[in-house]
Amino acid sequence: MNRKRRPSLNCMLALALLASGGCAQLQPRAELPMELATPTASSTPLDQAFERAEAGHPGESAFRLLIEGTEAFVARMQSARMAVRSVDVQTYIWHADLTGRFLAYQLLESADRGVRVRLLLDDMDARAKSAHFAAVSAHPNIEVRVFNPFASRKGTLNLVSEGARNFKRINRRMHNKTWIADNRFAIVGGRNLGDEYFGASDDVNFVDLDFGMIGPVVRDASASFDRYWNSPFAYPIELLDASAADAGALSKLRKSLAAHASASKDSHYARALREDPAIQRLASGELPMQWSGNYRFVADDPLKISMEKRDAHRAAVSAVILPAMRDAKSALDVISPYFVPGDKGSTGLVNTARAGSEVRILTNSLAANDVAAVHGGYSRYRKKLLKGGVQLWELKPLAGVAKDSSMFGSSGASLHTKAFSIDQKTLFVGSYNLDPRSTWLNCEQGVLVDSPALVTQFRAIFEAQTAGSHAWRVTREAGELRWADDQGVTSKEPQTSFGQRMQAWFARVLRIDAQL
Numbered sequence: 001m002n003r004k005r006r007p008s009l010n011c012m013l014a015l016a017l018l019a020s021g022g023c024a025q026l027q028p029r030a031e032l033p034m035e036l037a038t039p040t041a042s043s044t045p046l047d048q049a050f051e052r053a054e055a056g057h058p059g060e061s062a063f064r065l066l067i068e069g070t071e072a073f074v075a076r077m078q079s080a081r082m083a084v085r086s087v088d089v090q091t092y093i094w095h096a097d098l099t100g101r102f103l104a105y106q107l108l109e110s111a112d113r114g115v116r117v118r119l120l121l122d123d124m125d126a127r128a129k130s131a132h133f134a135a136v137s138a139h140p141n142i143e144v145r146v147f148n149p150f151a152s153r154k155g156t157l158n159l160v161s162e163g164a165r166n167f168k169r170i171n172r173r174m175h176n177k178t179w180i181a182d183n184r185f186a187i188v189g190g191r192n193l194g195d196e197y198f199g200a201s202d203d204v205n206f207v208d209l210d211f212g213m214i215g216p217v218v219r220d221a222s223a224s225f226d227r228y229w230n231s232p233f234a235y236p237i238e239l240l241d242a243s244a245a246d247a248g249a250l251s252k253l254r255k256s257l258a259a260h261a262s263a264s265k266d267s268h269y270a271r272a273l274r275e276d277p278a279i280q281r282l283a284s285g286e287l288p289m290q291w292s293g294n295y296r297f298v299a300d301d302p303l304k305i306s307m308e309k310r311d312a313h314r315a316a317v318s319a320v321i322l323p324a325m326r327d328a329k330s331a332l333d334v335i336s337p338y339f340v341p342g343d344k345g346s347t348g349l350v351n352t353a354r355a356g357s358e359v360r361i362l363t364n365s366l367a368a369n370d371v372a373a374v375h376g377g378y379s380r381y382r383k384k385l386l387k388g389g390v391q392l393w394e395l396k397p398l399a400g401v402a403k404d405s406s407m408f409g410s411s412g413a414s415l416h417t418k419a420f421s422i423d424q425k426t427l428f429v430g431s432y433n434l435d436p437r438s439t440w441l442n443c444e445q446g447v448l449v450d451s452p453a454l455v456t457q458f459r460a461i462f463e464a465q466t467a468g469s470h471a472w473r474v475t476r477e478a479g480e481l482r483w484a485d486d487q488g489v490t491s492k493e494p495q496t497s498f499g500q501r502m503q504a505w506f507a508r509v510l511r512i513d514a515q516l
Contacts, residue, residue: 026149026151028232029232029234029235029239032230034230035226037086037088037180037219037225038085038086038116038182038183040182040184040219041085044082044085044184045082046083046182046184046185047182049184049279049283050184050185050214050215050283054214054216057215059216060215060291060293061213061214061215061216061218061291061292061293061295062214062215062289062290062292063213063289063290063291063292063295063447063449063451064211064212064213064282064287064288065209065210065211065212065454065457065458065461066189066211066212067209067461068199069197069198069200069208070198070199070269070272071276071278072191072198072210073103073198073200073269073272074273074276075212075278075279075282076179076187077103077106077273078273078277078279079179079181079182079187079279080107080110080181081109082181083110083115083181083182084182085116085182085183086117086118086181087110087115087116087181088117088118088120088178088180088222089117089118089119089180089193090121090174090177090179090225091120091121091176091177091178091192091193092124092125092174092175092431093192093193093194094121094125094192094193094194095193095194095195096129097194097195097200097201098200098264098269099195099197099198099200099269101260102264104136104257105257105258105260105261107119107136108136108139108257111139111140111142112141115141116141116143117139117142118142118143118229119133119136119143119144120145120147120228121133121144121145121146122146122147122173122174122175123146123147123149123150124173126146126149127149127159130241130244131241131249133237134237134240134244134245134249135244135245135246136250137236137237137238137245138245138247138249139250143236144236144237145235145237146234146235146237146240147173147228147231147233147234147235147302148169148170148172148173148174148233148305149235149240150162150163150170151240153240153241169305169306171441172305172441172443173305173442174228174442174443175432175438175442175444176224176228176299176431176444176445177190177191177192177210178221178224178445180221180222180225183218183219183222184214185214185218185279186212186213186217186218186222187211187213188213188297188430188446188447189208189209189210189211189429189430189431189446190208190210190416190417190418190429190431191210197416198269200269204414206416207395207415207416207465208416209335209417209418209419209429209461210429211449212289214282214289215291217297224297227299227301227302231302231303233302233303233305233306234302290454292449292450292451294449295447295448295449295450296320296447296448296449297445297446298317298320298445298446298447299317299443299444299445300316300317300443300445301315301316302443305441305443310440315439315440317430317432317438317444317445318432318439318444321420321428321432321448322345325348326348326351328352328357328423329356329357330356330358330423331357331358331359331421331422331423332349332352332357332359332421332422333360333420333421333458333459333462334359334362334419334420334434335415335417335420335465336361336362336363336420336433336434336435337363337364337416337433338363338364338371338374338378338433338434338435338437339361339363339364339434339435340378340434340435340436341378341381341434342381345434346381346388349361349385349388349390350384350389350390351388353389353390354388358391359389360390360393360462360466361390362393362394362415362471363378363395363415364395364414364415365394365395365396365483365495366379366394366493366496366504367397367493367494367496367500368394368395368414368415372500372503372504373504374435376503376504376509377435377508379504379508380508382476382481383476383479383481386475391473393465393466393471393472394471394472394474394483395414395415395470395471396414396470396471396485396495397414397495415465418431418433418446419458421455421459423455424452424456425451425452426449426450426451427448427454427455427458428446428447428448429446429447430444430445431444432444432446469486472484472485
């Protein structure tokens with residue numbers, strides 16, 4: 001199974017080194033009728049579950065941190081089961097594994113009941129599953145669109161050739177993750193769709209975070225989804241793979257998914273669905289949500305992938321959150337699995353620390369990072385950050401995580417949360433990493449909300465993940481780096497091989513930060 005979280009980096013740097021060859025060219029998409037999210041009403045179970053709560057908090061929205069993978073999975077499944085009008089899904093990766101197949105089967109069942117299902121997929125992952133997604137689109141109530149697609153749908157050589165010819169375009173991806181049911185309940189955050197994001201993997205389970213949301217912010221998420229859905233870069237999959245979009249392929253896929261669901265009926269996740277009515281518990285107040293009238297859903301302009309020069313109007317996420325981080329007065333806590341701050345970002349963090357704020361950063365260690373190139377980019381700034389008063393922790397690899405990270409990616413990773421808190425007031429959760437790729441290349445999104453209760457909860461997560469049993473505290477002594485945990489102190493990158501350290505060093509020397 002492919003667990004890589006950054007396929008755009010994993011393959012595109014290599015593709016850029018190869019000579020171009022003959023391959024299909026992506027033609028501009030013809031103008032399509034505008035499609036918008038279905039409006040809210042009062043008739044569906046989700047309307048009835050949340051309408052009264054919304055009415056009791058005019059102008060406010062409610063947020064719940066989905067910390068545990070099981071809850072994040074169940075919330076998606078149950079909201080799709082309860083939906084009557086629509087389910088909109090936007091994702092970067094969708095694995096064909098236990099949870100990924102459960103989700104696909106549920107969406108088919110929802111569509112069978114008359115629910116309109118829209119799937120918006122980034123093509124860096126979807127291309128390998130093109131036939132399956134095309135088969136799903138044969139359902140009369142399901143539409144599938146692919147964002148910034150490859151023209152070729154099969155074959156490694158075609159992929160290499162097209163990537164080499166069109167590196168500038170293909171290198172820019174849609175990294176957003178959204179799940180919206182009946183325009184009443186939405187999930188936004190860091191999780192893709194697959195076992196390792198929901199704690200269901202036997203060998204790798206990422207530390208991750210989502211917001212479960214109700215209220216007007218859900219309509220903001222729907223408006224963003226519509227903007228991407230109607231973008232000229234979102235292609236109906238039948239335009240790309242028409243031969244696979246037929247009723248026979250759908251019937252075959254349906255039988256396969258049904259067999260999988262039956263065979264997995266005794267799995268932990270199937271039991272969780274039967275035993276935990278998560279959405280009803282949210283509606284009843286048994287699972288607390290935090291209401292706030294001061295929040296902002298922010299998403300990059302989908303046209304960001306075509307910009308010739310850096311444009312802060314299209315790179316909307318960084319334009320909003322980076323100034324907010326610089327304005328921290330007392331505390332800034334950041335969790336970013338890929339952390340490449342650059343000279344300007346490092347200076348900003350140091351200035352914030354020297355102005356009196358406690359600045360704390362948690363990122364992946366080299367042992368836990370699945371992309372050695374990213375770690376090489378980050379490592380260039382460690383001494384500067386530490387000298388300037390920024391505190392650094394590097395997460396240890398979780399039990400069972402592979403330690404064979406390669407130059408451009410491998411199956412081993414542990415940290416996937418993308419979030420930060422400012423002072424005791426503001427929390428951001430989204431898809432945005434603090435690195436140049438999220439800032440200028442990929443499309444990203446997230447939610448910035450004022451809620452002391454949510455910040456307190458996030459800071460508890462930060463404290464738990466930076467404990468000596470989970471992470472190494474990185475310090476600087478006599479000009480040299482030290483890594484300390486509950487077992488002691490070392491002066492070398494812990495739990496890494498010479499080869500791993502060389503890979504990171506090589507990436508550091510190459511200075512490819514703009515691609516990281």
